[in-house]
Amino acid sequence: MSKLIHGSCYCQKIMFIVKDEFSRFYFCHCDQCRKMMGTAHAANLFTEVDNLTWLKGAELVKRYDDPHRAFTKAFCPECGSPLPYISKASNTMVVPAGCLDEEPSKQVDAQLFCVEQPHWYQVGLSAEKKAGFPNS
Numbered sequence: 216m217s218k219l220i221h222g223s224c225y226c227q228k229i230m231f232i233v234k235d236e237f238s239r240f241y242f243c244h245c246d247q248c249r250k251m252m253g254t255a256h257a258a259n260l261f262t263e264v265d266n267l268t269w270l271k272g273a274e275l276v277k278r279y280d281d282p283h284r285a286f287t288k289a290f291c292p293e294c295g296s297p298l299p300y301i302s303k304a305s306n307t308m309v310v311p312a313g314c315l316d317e318e319p320s321k322q323v324d325a326q327l328f329c330v331e332q333p334h335w336y337q338v339g340l341s342a343e344k345k346a347g348f349p350n351s
Contacts (some may be wrong), residue, residue: 222318224291229272237262237321245328251288255336258312
């Protein structure tokens with residue numbers, strides 16, 4: 216039997232469980248994923264649609280589908296957290312790694328569209344690392 220991983224949005228109005236049975240795990244650096252996530256890359260896990268069960272708030276999930284391309288973002292309308300959605304392109308469940316409350320066993324398979332990484336991302340990888348906010 217597979218381990219179940221809990222997931223939620225930041226405000227906890229939307230919660231789900233998902234089987235720890237992910238087929239793929241990608242960091243995508245494409246322009247569209249960076250814009251939709253507001254960060255250096257999307258971190259998405261892929262699983263079968265039936266592996267995810269909504270515990271509460273499923274009716275609250277908002278979804279944006281790009282009208283011209285196969286790009287989607289599902290999110291909580293209250294706190295804006297990215298949430299799982301069924302991909303129209305492949306009929307699989309896309310699970311943003313950041314909405315999981317526990318670590319998945321799947322390791323990252325690849326980083327995609329690295330040619331589109333912004334310069335600030337590469338520079339940032341070598342920046343000083345701190346445990347929390349800086350003192351000043």
